[in-house]
Amino acid sequence: MKNILGAILGTALCVAACGGAAAQPAAPYPDRPVQMVVSWQAGGVVDTIGRALAQAMSDLSEGRFVVINRDGASGIVGAQAVSSARPDGYTIGFGPITPITTASHTVRGVPFTVDSFEYVCKVFENVLAVSVAETSPFRSMPELIAAIRARPDTMTYGHFGTNSLGHISFANIVRGLSLRVTDVPFRGETPIYPEMLSGRLDFGMGTVGGARGKPVRLLAVFGDQRSAAAPDVPSTRELGLPTLQPVLSGITVPRGTPAAITERLETLCRQGTEESSFRTVMGRLGEPILYAGQEAFTAQARRDNAEKIEVVRALGLVPQ
Missing domain, CATH: 3.40.190.10 (Periplasmic binding protein-like II)
Structure with missing residues (x-):
């Protein structure tokens, strides 16, 4: 009888303990610093926008977004750092996606493709x-x-x-x-x-x-239309010149990053672009905010990649 009671008590304690452990909520993302890799030099426009967005996203979350500049090779160095990072949301990229949609077709040995990334949000277009x-x-x-x-x-x-x-x-x-x-x-x-x-x-x-x-x-x-950031300057299209589109710029993460994290990042990115501190920086730079969520940004990135393949072939460029 004593053994039976002991077994029942042990089972009850185990159920309570296990149930209590399972009921513990997961730590909110991010619960430690997130490295935001900017593939361009410190002090430039992309870096300035990245730092403003990182601060806004930090203010909106439990964590801290820290800009790390990894410039070089026209953005390839930084993009590689993101593509090869652990897909856990703690290394993200920010900036133009040209290293992804252009360099992968023009530079020899680039270790990533358009499929190596998830496209979280577009923030602006680098004209x-x-x-x-x-x-x-x-x-x-x-x-x-x-x-x-x-x-x-x-x-x-x-x-x-x-x-x-x-x-x-x-x-x-x-x-x-x-x-x-x-x-x-x-x-x-x-x-x-x-x-x-x-x-x-x-x-x-x-x-x-x-x-x-x-x-x-x-x-x-460059573009089909004049830029809102420079309305008095004619576009290449209206001048009758061969035209390529503006540069899509935003947040990317390594392929395979959990959907819950990319969705959280997308929300923080959208909310970050709505913060007055971020809008003040963009206004000072004269850069319009052109936000697009994950679905739209992904479609734009894939279209951009296809267009660049066509142009590179037309120019007869050889990867260097």
Whole structure:
């Protein structure tokens, strides 16, 4: 009898203990710091936006989002760090997805593809632009193109990396108009402007946001329409030039990240873009917030990838 009572008591205690353990709520995500990998240099527009979003998401959650700059190879270094990270939501990427949808077709040995990531949310579009120094004699895109035609192989322009989207976008114009001009690659956008302002470059391929506040003149923005961030600047489409679309920019995570985490990140991202602190930064930068959730961003990323494959083939670019 004593043994039977002991067994019953033991079972009851076990059930209570096991049931109590199972009833414990899971720790809220994130319960420790999240590394937000920004694949571009500190101090640039992408970095500034990433830090503002990271702060807003930190304020909205139990955790802390910390920006880690992993620039290099036109964003490939940072994208690789994200794709190879453990898919647990504690390493996420932020910035343009060009390393994913462009570099994987233009750079030899890139260890990821468009399928290596989950696309959590789009926050803004990084609009590419052709710019010159304020002291430049060129006041319009037609004037610049006429000068390139008149001085073949003598004019130079800077872009943010060989086979980067900036390079491909102007190479598409060069091919379409049969121009001859020398391109100079840089490690990111920021170093282009001092070289252009010093007169060592005739013009540059950068972004609307990157050029803001600098003594430069925008001659054209890439896209079908003018950018809300630079409404007085004509688009390449309206100028009748070969056109590629703006750069999709947002949060990505490694493929296989649990749906519960990507959904939580999507919610924090959306709420973060609605925070006044974030909107103040975007307003100061002159960057419109163009939010898209996971479903829409994923569709846009896949379409962008397909379009880049087509352009790279048309240009005959060989992975380097």
